[in-house]
Amino acid sequence: MTETRDAAPPATDGGEPPDGSEFGVGDQDSDGPRIEFRGGKWASTVPLVFFIAWAIFQSGVLGIGDTNGLVVGALIGTTLGMFLVRGDWKAYADTIFEGMTQRVAATAIVAWLWAGMFAETLQVGGFVGGLIFAADALNVGATTFPAAAFILCGLLATGIGTGYGATVAFVTLFFPAGVLIGANPVLLFAAILSGAVFGDNLAPVSDTTIVSAVTQDADIGGVVASRFKYAISAAIPAFAAYLIAGSVMSGVELEGAVALRESANALGLVHLLSMGIVILTAVAGRHIVEAISWGLLVAIGFNLLFGLSSASDIVAFTVTEAGALSGLPVVVVGETAGVGGSLYAGAVGFFPLIVLTLLIVAMAQIMIRGGGFEAIQTFLLDRVATTVRRAELTMVLGTAAINGMITINTAAEIAIAPYVARIGEKFNINGYRRANILDANTSALGYIFPWAGGVLVGYQVMVGPDGLGAEYGPEMIVNPIEVVPYVFHGWFLVAIFILAAITGFGREYIPDRVSEEVSRA
Amino acid sequence: MSAFEKFLAGWSFRGSKPDYAAGDVIEVMVTGEGDRSGEVVARIGDSTLRIEGAPEDALNTRIIVDVESWDDATHTGRATYRKTVGESAF
Numbered sequence: 026m027t028e029t030r031d032a033a034p035p036a037t038d039g040g041e042p043p044d045g046s047e048f049g050v051g052d053q054d055s056d057g058p059r060i061e062f063r064g065g066k067w068a069s070t071v072p073l074v075f076f077i078a079w080a081i082f083q084s085g086v087l088g089i090g091d092t093n094g095l096v097v098g099a100l101i102g103t104t105l106g107m108f109l110v111r112g113d114w115k116a117y118a119d120t121i122f123e124g125m126t127q128r129v130a131a132t133a134i135v136a137w138l139w140a141g142m143f144a145e146t147l148q149v150g151g152f153v154g155g156l157i158f159a160a161d162a163l164n165v166g167a168t169t170f171p172a173a174a175f176i177l178c179g180l181l182a183t184g185i186g187t188g189y190g191a192t193v194a195f196v197t198l199f200f201p202a203g204v205l206i207g208a209n210p211v212l213l214f215a216a217i218l219s220g221a222v223f224g225d226n227l228a229p230v231s232d233t234t235i236v237s238a239v240t241q242d243a244d245i246g247g248v249v250a251s252r253f254k255y256a257i258s259a260a261i262p263a264f265a266a267y268l269i270a271g272s273v274m275s276g277v278e279l280e281g282a283v284a285l286r287e288s289a290n291a292l293g294l295v296h297l298l299s300m301g302i303v304i305l306t307a308v309a310g311r312h313i314v315e316a317i318s319w320g321l322l323v324a325i326g327f328n329l330l331f332g333l334s335s336a337s338d339i340v341a342f343t344v345t346e347a348g349a350l351s352g353l354p355v356v357v358v359g360e361t362a363g364v365g366g367s368l369y370a371g372a373v374g375f376f377p378l379i380v381l382t383l384l385i386v387a388m389a390q391i392m393i394r395g396g397g398f399e400a401i402q403t404f405l406l407d408r409v410a411t412t413v414r415r416a417e418l419t420m421v422l423g424t425a426a427i428n429g430m431i432t433i434n435t436a437a438e439i440a441i442a443p444y445v446a447r448i449g450e451k452f453n454i455n456g457y458r459r460a461n462i463l464d465a466n467t468s469a470l471g472y473i474f475p476w477a478g479g480v481l482v483g484y485q486v487m488v489g490p491d492g493l494g495a496e497y498g499p500e501m502i503v504n505p506i507e508v509v510p511y512v513f514h515g516w517f518l519v520a521i522f523i524l525a526a527i528t529g530f531g532r533e534y535i536p537d538r539v540s541e542e543v544s545r546a
Numbered sequence: 547m548s549a550f551e552k553f554l555a556g557w558s559f560r561g562s563k564p565d566y567a568a569g570d571v572i573e574v575m576v577t578g579e580g581d582r583s584g585e586v587v588a589r590i591g592d593s594t595l596r597i598e599g600a601p602e603d604a605l606n607t608r609i610i611v612d613v614e615s616w617d618d619a620t621h622t623g624r625a626t627y628r629k630t631v632g633e634s635a636f
Contacts, residue, residue, distance in 0.1 A: 240635060240636070241635055242632070242635040246549075246552075247552055250549065250552035250553045250555070251552065251555060251556055253553050254553075254556060254557055305549070308549045308552060308553075309549045310549070393636075412562065412592050413562045413591040413592050414562055442636075443636040446634065446635040446636045447634065447635075447636060450575045450577070450606070450634055450635065451575075451577045451589065452577070452589055452590070452591055452592075453574055453575050453577065453588060453589060453590040453591065454591075456635065457556070458556070528559050529559045529560040529561060529562065530558075530559050530560075531556045531557070531558075531560075532556070532559075532560035532591075533555070533556050533560065534560075534564055534590050534591060535573060535574060535575055535590070535608070536564075536566070536572035536573055536574055536590060537564075538547070538555060
């Protein structure tokens, strides 16, 4: 046992902590539903069920990975639910606000904004070029290229926290180079996706890591440290599997050659230090905002000191006409006035997900107030999760199922998080363990199936108008369905958590070690 | 706990029925009501700790308890409420 706290969590706005009594928070299990629905408590699930159906249709059936589209689905679902309410609809509207103002959403949003700025600053600072330099310097050949891609893409994704971003960067720059020197395209694409899974799962600045920690009342640094054992247990056999498969699976014949050296830049590797600072300060117990801020300052310093990027790559005020201030390094003249740069793009990139998160937690709150949440939870606890082993298997398979359906994995994670919290708590399973169970399948399955968001963004780079297919020919396009069996790290991660639930590997109970309070996330 | 220790924690196969000893002071989540009036239960894995003296609204809160007795054969024990330190994540 480490630390405990004596009071309710502080309010995020610095005011008095809300006791929730107005809405019955804290005694929801003993009180009757606060919102009465036509059709009973199950009708309170309509907003979330509608949203999930929309998400499956949009991302799973049509293959459209647009988070803004999910926002519209959530808005329509939330509106539909209101028509099923008996009596005054004000209570329903109030519940939307109540859900959106929950601390769990605010904590994730704050972390995302900082993580976004950091990740984008590493991108403009030539981190990818640094990794390509490393591959070139190590003289990686065709058979070892997939294994190297796994490690290097894993490093990039751990640094920038976004597996999607790492996939795009590596499929754009690394993939054609590997295929042209004779690596198998299917295996190479799968290895890149595996690296993305690794980073999405482990990085303290990853959106899924942040959600998994804050929804389970655990600090992000502690979650990363406790997650390392699962990540490395899957990564080592995955690396070996890429080495073996790389020597067995042959490449394709292509004319021409892409010189890795063109985009290689040794100085970009200094961002390994920027990344290390964030990881170490977070694990050492500093608040994630502080940890990322330190990393960000160092990254900006490196960018400017070594000429990896200009000041206007980081912050840019674009004006349409030159003036007295256009001599400043952050003021540029362009066709359209606006603000840009890595800090801007990094933070803004999370805006759709932030809005979606607010709506999902609002829909979940409607389910809680309408009794639907408790009904599902009671069913699971009475019929399915009757022992701790079955409870953990339920959590593992439940997150797998919803992530298999909703392929924008952060959205899926937010939807299932309350159940993982409650089922786990009913067996006193530690917050770190719950966070790890929640994030493993979320990270893995987001990059395995052909309709998964991570696979689609990589595929888009190949088939887009100016994509790799147009540039090099059809050999450079990989059918997403062929990739499925070879995303070794993803599959091994899923397997390890099924085994962990059965055998108790890594299991920790609340009395063993208390998660450090989420207020410092 | 140091950063290094955080990386090493949990590298083990943990059973489904953890045991405790009289005199332990532990933090638990209250998971249910007890059979007797004023008694609540914390299910820890598949072990059970019955707690006396907890507040009426203790369900789904995290509390510190003093373990008074523990039976390793049945993996059950009795404890006394000390203080409330937190609540459910949701």
